[in-house]
Amino acid sequence: MYIRCLDGYYFAAARTALQNQHMNEPWTRDQLLVVFNLYCRIPFSKTKANNPLVIEVARQIGRSAAAVAMKLGNFGSFDSALRAKGIKGLSGASRADRAIWEEFNQDWAKLSIESGLAADRFPGSSLALPPERDVASRPVDGYLAKCADIVSGPSETAREVKVRLHQRFFREAVLASYGDSCCVCSNPVPQLLMAAHIVPWAEREDLRVNPRNGLCLCSLHHDAFDNGLWAIDDTYQIKLSSALRAYLPSRILEVNFVEFSCAQIRMPDKFWPEKEFLAFHRSNLFRE
Incomplete structure (x- = not known):
């Protein structure tokens, strides 16, 4: 079998052999x-x-x-x-x-x-x-x-x-x-998704790029997380703060937050959030 190129004809078998030889080299x-x-x-x-x-x-x-x-x-x-x-x-x-x-x-x-x-x-x-x-x-x-x-x-x-x-x-x-969707509400719209830091960027320089210090959140749940209005416990369940519950009853809050209270976040395929980092967020940012 031949492959037509601008410079002429080449044997496909020879080309395959050359590729295989290269691919057997150490990475x-x-x-x-x-x-x-x-x-x-x-x-x-x-x-x-x-x-x-x-x-x-x-x-x-x-x-x-x-x-x-x-x-x-x-x-x-x-x-x-x-x-x-x-x-x-x-x-x-x-x-x-x-x-x-x-x-x-x-x-x-x-x-x-x-x-x-x-x-x-x-x-x-x-x-x-x-x-x-x-x-x-x-x-x-x-x-x-x-x-x-x-x-x-x-x-x-x-x-x-x-x-x-x-x-x-x-x-x-x-x-x-997280499969390109919010781990709380499964929002898949790219323009509304954020890579949220669990331990804030300013707190620990060594964790700024660690994906285990990250959550994929929509903009609403990201802002609420950063402001301590909800947190994640050691079983990866969502906890709502008293500061947020103070605004209940509210249909908007019930749909966007109360509905997910005590539910587990949707776990990522890779790089599960570290429990140590979640504990830091609860202790330092969560408005119990």
Whole structure:
């Protein structure tokens, strides 16, 4: 079988053999970083070889879509949230896979930037910009492309770029974990969804990018959460504050809050919210 190209004819078998030879090479750190970044930004149910994002990442890093999907499954095997739902991921994870997983979990801020910059190191890469979820907020020009020197510098511009990189990674990871819908009311409208910090951004710098410190909330439930009008207990059930109940009876509050009182939030596929962070919110923000 032949493939017609502008430069002439090539044997498809020879091309396949060349691809297979490349795919048998050890995974590089940049390849693993890019694939783990993708793992964080898409629901686990979409880590399939036929997902256009998986196909695009595979093309850019020089691997097959099946190989990328398998690597995503390997990362899933380390995720306790998936195991709690009876999803085991794949069993063939390597030491390098585990090392990347542990590195991210120890320093989300550092690795969120490094994994983004890794994408930009592939020739002609279009992976620097993640899937657009926030249509109301467009990325700055050259968001990741060629900004390694900026990010490593001491300037105010470098700080701003880092903040934007962190915010974008956090939003993508949190929304993907919750299937792009509010974990209270299941609102699926992208323009109304927020990646809420459980421990506020200003309180703990080390938790700003950690997706386990995040909840996917619609704008109404986000504002109410930040103002301590409701909280989540250790069984992931919703508690309403006396400050909110003081406005009852109210049809609006009954529909948007009372209806969900004592119900469990819709748990994410990945990165379950840490009980320690939820306890901090109850102790410091919740208006009992």
